[in-house]
Amino acid sequence: MAYTAERADTTDIIWSYIRKEAKEMMKKEPVLSGFLQSTMLSHRCLEEAISFLLAEKLGNNAVPAQLLGQVFEEAFEADPSIAVSIRADILAVYERDPACTSHLEPLLYFKGFHALQCYRLSHWLWNNDRQALALFLQNRISEVFSLDIHPAARIGKGIMIDHGTGVVIGETTVIEDNVSLLQNVTLGGTGKGTGDRHPKIRQGALICAGAKILGNIEIGECAKVGATSVVLEDVPAHCTAVGVPAKIVGSCCPQPAREMDQSLPRLD
Template structure:
């Protein structure tokens, strides 16, 4: 490790864990050595590694990975909050997903994490009036990872998108910190009205697999939406809603997004 890498590892514990886990994986699986060195160990910072990794996944004939990486590096350099959000997301996955056993697994393998980080870069582009590039990136995210996240949506930190397949997040959606979503969740509109038309998901909420939340409605802090529910009404904080159409059936635990308890109260 270079002196620069050592310095960053000292002040960046998430990156230090990732590097150490990568070194241990090389020892256990020598066949992965080239992959782990090119993706992780050859880079001095987490942002550099992620920029390389995502560009390799999203690059195409029309947009080579080297050019795409330049765009990503520009966003990382301009906004340090992106890096802070990435680290919070890694820790969220490690804390909440029992299938995740190391810091490096989300970075290497989890497409929900990959799509979310690509969204963060696209959101920076959108906010800097580079809408064409942001929409190009949205399209590539959808093609490669199977999630469709509009770059204008506002998404906080400490987010876990588990599995990720089929997740749709509309243009005026707001997702606050520490929210968990599972596969096939839709945060969409109810028609073709313009303006503010998508859900607002407050801090700590859990949105279970296949849930459809439609319209400019609010899912309250630490609320839970049951699997396959269709929600068209506001959900108060710390309440559970299930069914088609969704109805409030009781309360839920204090931190549903962290506990990932998808069971329902007795009704």
């Protein structure tokens, strides 16, 4: 449902920033006026805007965007924690990605952010005995955004998936709060085994581009996995692992997910 600007929620600080930035963008680039009006400014709150935006991206002839939007709004109404997580994710991208210059940009343009929020809605469906629709969304997320996130995975808030292309997150994966992932990261299993078979990424960890973390292993709190590494064993908290297979090469900065420092310790 679209709302007039006069009815917009002014108590939500993040949403207020987004609306202000959308109006400023519209002044600078009038060509985008219709786009910004339909996606952001005609909606009362962030939940309605993101429901519309994601439904438009994922809907197709078989499952129209309008129906998906209704499902997404139902999820937001039933579980307020989804909206809390989305706001934390917006702040995470704004604070950590040097290419992000506003709170609005992730909402409009960043497919890693889009895929993560679609996952949050599919996860709600999965946990409410609507697995068929959750799997439909997983498939559409993969087709549209080139990320494959199983709806049963458990992902915390304050997450940044930078770029996003090629990210794979398996069914029993756990990602705690304030983690950063880059493109082509795989959090996968090691074969055909069933049960709890995917990685556990503890809070504050940084997983760099192309890393493959396989099996029911733990990447410790505020640990870092270097680019293109293949991790088959636990990585202790506050340590850096790199290589194929990955080995511990030293400690890392206090908050790697926030600092996004992808350099390696100096090896003497």
